[in-house]
Amino acid sequence: MVKRIVVGAHYGLRDWLVQRITAVVMAAFALLMLFIVLFHRPEHYGAWKALMSQQWMRLASLLFLLALFWHAWIGVRDVFMDYIKPAGLRLLLLVGVVLLLVAYALWSVQILWSLY
Amino acid sequence: MKFRIYRYDPDKDAQPYMRDYDIALEPTDRMLLDALVRIKAEDDSLSLRRSCREGVCGSDAMNINGRNGLACITRLADLKEPVELRPLPGLPVIRDLIVDMSQFFKQYHSIKPYLRNDAAPPSPDKERLQSPAEREELDGLYECILCACCSTSCPSFWWNPDKFVGPAGLLAAYRFIADTRDQATSERLDDLEDPYRLFRCHSIMNCVDVCPKGLNPTRAIGKIKDLMVRRMT
Ligand code: SF4
Ligand code: SF4
Ligand code: FES
Numbered sequence: 001m002v003k004r005i006v007v008g009a010h011y012g013l014r015d016w017l018v019q020r021i022t023a024v025v026m027a028a029f030a031l032l033m034l035f036i037v038l039f040h041r042p043e044h045y046g047a048w049k050a051l052m053s054q055q056w057m058r059l060a061s062l063l064f065l066l067a068l069f070w071h072a073w074i075g076v077r078d079v080f081m082d083y084i085k086p087a088g089l090r091l092l093l094l095v096g097v098v099l100l101l102v103a104y105a106l107w108s109v110q111i112l113w114s115l116y
Numbered sequence: 117m118k119f120r121i122y123r124y125d126p127d128k129d130a131q132p133y134m135r136d137y138d139i140a141l142e143p144t145d146r147m148l149l150d151a152l153v154r155i156k157a158e159d160d161s162l163s164l165r166r167s168c169r170e171g172v173c174g175s176d177a178m179n180i181n182g183r184n185g186l187a188c189i190t191r192l193a194d195l196k197e198p199v200e201l202r203p204l205p206g207l208p209v210i211r212d213l214i215v216d217m218s219q220f221f222k223q224y225h226s227i228k229p230y231l232r233n234d235a236a237p238p239s240p241d242k243e244r245l246q247s248p249a250e251r252e253e254l255d256g257l258y259e260c261i262l263c264a265c266c267s268t269s270c271p272s273f274w275w276n277p278d279k280f281v282g283p284a285g286l287l288a289a290y291r292f293i294a295d296t297r298d299q300a301t302s303e304r305l306d307d308l309e310d311p312y313r314l315f316r317c318h319s320i321m322n323c324v325d326v327c328p329k330g331l332n333p334t335r336a337i338g339k340i341k342d343l344m345v346r347r348m349t
Pocket of ligand 2 (some may be wrong): 205236269271282291318320322334337
């Protein structure tokens with residue numbers, strides 16, 4: 001059988017852009033955490049808990065985690081496109097990754113909002 | 117001077133192997149290609165491509181001590197012994213240091229490397245003129261000699277040589293996008309907006325590192341992405 005090479009899916013720019021934007025979001029959150037650890041110095045469990053259960057901190061953490069999952073999705077898909085050649089297996093793995101990341105996102109919400 | 121050279125003749129050898137050479141150089145032998153010509157005089161079974169012997173034809177690209185380059189402009193004095201020579205990585209070996217470049221040129225042709233302009237020229241006996249500033253846009257792009265040093269050092273090209281255009285092809289693509297005489301910019305961007313053709317590039321910059329002409333395919337690729345973002349937003 002002749003193996004046909006197909007390209008021309010006409011996407012990629014959005015993902016490339018999102019990869020950069022989510023990286024910036026993650027970097028900003030990392031700086032925020034560094035700032036908190038250096039200047040706010042939450043030293044015991046209670047202090048951490050009080051910090052993490054504030055609404056703005058929950059939202060910031062969620063934003064960070066969603067950026068992380070989205071970033072991970074694009075990165076993992078790139079790795080699979082480079083190294084997993086059979087299209088069926090690649091699709092299966094990609095579906096698995098999507099389901100896992102969506103589950104992580106829902107779980108993150110549950111964890112963040114169960115703190116008080 | 118000591119050399120270890122990759123040898124493979126598919127008609128005779130079951131496996132590629134490395135062969136050692138120790139040759140006496142003349143004081144006039146300055147570049148790696150000079151030494152290779154001496155070796156070939158002693159052992160004429162060694163196969164390699166070369167033509168211009170001054171870095172303009174792009175035919176003697178090879179992997180020199182683990183790094184792609186042109187033998188004719190690589191100084192012997194800069195090389196650690198034994199000098200290990202292998203064919204360009206990632207392309208099928210035809211014999212010894214000669215690789216089959218079809219895949220590389222196929223990608224180059226896929227970007228339509230010629231001016232596309234349907235408008236009638238100003239008058240039949242006049243060129244399409246450019247201002248000096250417009251012409252300057254092409255500097256760092258038109259000098260490519262298609263030696264393939266860059267594409268064959270790019271991991272993305274190793275994994276997807278049939279789908280990823282590769283640094284040389286993308287540099288050429290931008291050369292025509294940047295040309296004010298070309299009218300097919302949006303078709304060219306459409307053609308490249310693809311997860312494989314353009315976006316396999318992960319900006320590893322191996323291509324920039326090895327280009328013997330000092331060109332920067334990564335920058336050209338960045339400019340293509342830049343135009344796409346500008347077009348989208
Ligand atoms: S960009 Fe440089 S390394 Fe790549 S083919 Fe052109 S001259 Fe060779
Ligand atoms: S910058 Fe892009 S094209 Fe150049 S070597 Fe890296 S992945 Fe390949
Ligand atoms: S022989 Fe022409 S580039 Fe080296």
